[in-house]
Amino acid sequence: MATLLADKYEARKAEVNERFEQLRANEEELNRIFAEIYHMVGEVPIEVEDKYVSVARIFDTAEEIPESYKGNKYVRTRRDEIVSLISYAVGCMFGRYSLDRDGLVLADQGDTVDNYVAKVADGDASRVSFMPDADNVLPITDDEYFDDDIVGRFVEFMRAAYGAETLEENLRFVAEALGGRGTSRQVIRAYFLKDFFKDHCQTYKKRPIYWLFDSGKKNGFKALAYLHRYQPDLLARVRTDYVHEQQERYRAQMSFIDEQLSSAEKGERVKLEKQRRKLSDQLAETIAFEERLHHLADQMIVIDLDDGVKANYAKFEDVLAKIK
Template identity: 35%
Template sequence: MSVLISDKYREWEQLCEERFRKLKENEEKLNSFYIGLYDIGDEITPEIDDSDVTVRRADLQRDIKSLISYAVGCIFGRYSLDREGLCYAGGKWDVSAYSTVIPCKNNIMPLNSPDDGLTAAVEDFISTVYGSDTLEENLAFIAGVLGGSGTPKEALHSYLRRSFFKDHFKVYHSRPVYWQFSSGPKGAFKALMYLHRYDSSLIGCLNDSYARPRYEELTEEHRRMSDAYRKASGAEKAAYRRNISRLNTLLLEMEGFIARLREMAEQDIALDLDDGVRLNYEKLKDILE
């Protein structure tokens, strides 16, 4: 049955509020008991501030971002819709743990287009969990919470590409489990991987199956722009010229990124999770965000 995320959020908000109020009431009753027991009513009161209650209320933006983070976890296999709790954080991979959402095959999810890669996978997750009939409405609701311009899919893509890793980095206290590859400051290429599924063949796969096709895609776009520029006149030429200049910059960044990937792939770099995130991050820092 199709479900609206907005309705599920209102249910969650009500549940959180009831839990919050009940805990606050209980804590104030305990305060009253001890105030009476020790006869200190002249010194303190039983009332407590909302900020001192030890369970949190619902927060629309935080909770929608948490939903997206959970979707990403299912896409990489960290979580499964078919099992409770953490499903995979190293060890033996159990393919039987996943049937509703199948994790990505090679542990790489590109972030270069709203029509494929991680954005499309999150969209598929929303459709699978909440129903295809309500997909557009649910995407619009998510986009409204995240903000941004363009279509709901473009707003989701913008968040995943620009902000998801930053939020994840903060939540995991600078020790992220999803790592973001980046070609450089211009962002010609970005992709995510799940740390616990990394193996030394991943860098070569990233280069051959993702970075090089992205370079070819940008090269083809550059060719089309150049052809259009030669046929244009007046103000159109200026617009094409700006786009060609932008593409030149992206292609130059991609060339450097591919060279670094090729060199690192030859090194057959292994990670040891026992060394901690920071030491392992150093090994791949030249290709990471």
């Protein structure tokens, strides 16, 4: 059944904000009781200030948050709620979560999609509403180059979770909450390219469970992988199945532009030359990245989750995004 994300958001906001006011009322009632017990009515404050209520309160935008709430770490905005939804969607893409079952699904070292199907649907893949990514690699590039591109997979998730009829309207709602220019998909892509990993690291206190392979500032190649599904051949697969393919696409696009430049008018030539420089920079970046990746891939590194995220992440720091 088709569902509007906007309606879901409004219902959640109403529920959360009602809980906020109820907790405030409870705390004020306790203050009155204790003031009466200790004969301090009129001497101690009964009212609880907004910033001291220790449960979530949602505002549509940061600009709407009153000064009285400043300092309350539980205050959230519509963007925060959408970022949480996107995080959950990525979890579903990796099989950490499922639309068909509550709680964690894949959270043991070396878990596979077969484990997911067994836990969620008793081994029957046809009963799974949304299948996790098969190879534990979700590419994030500035255009849709791969079949399992993370933006494409997010669109599939939204269709599975909320229905096909409301898909475009729901994507617009997500994009408006995130902010930015362009179509809904372009805004969502920009979020994955620039902000998702930063938000993820903040949520997980600089101990990310979704690792970001990152070639550099030119966005030549990025991809997420789920720590709990790590296998020693992961880097080799990223290198051969994704980085090499991306390099060939850049070369093909540059060759196509070279053909167009031979007959392009002056204004169009400037545009094409700019595009070619960008592609050339991205290709050069991925070539350097591929060399670093190759070096680590040949080692077939084995990790132990018991060592912790920080120790394991450090083993791959030459090819992973910096944690800030």
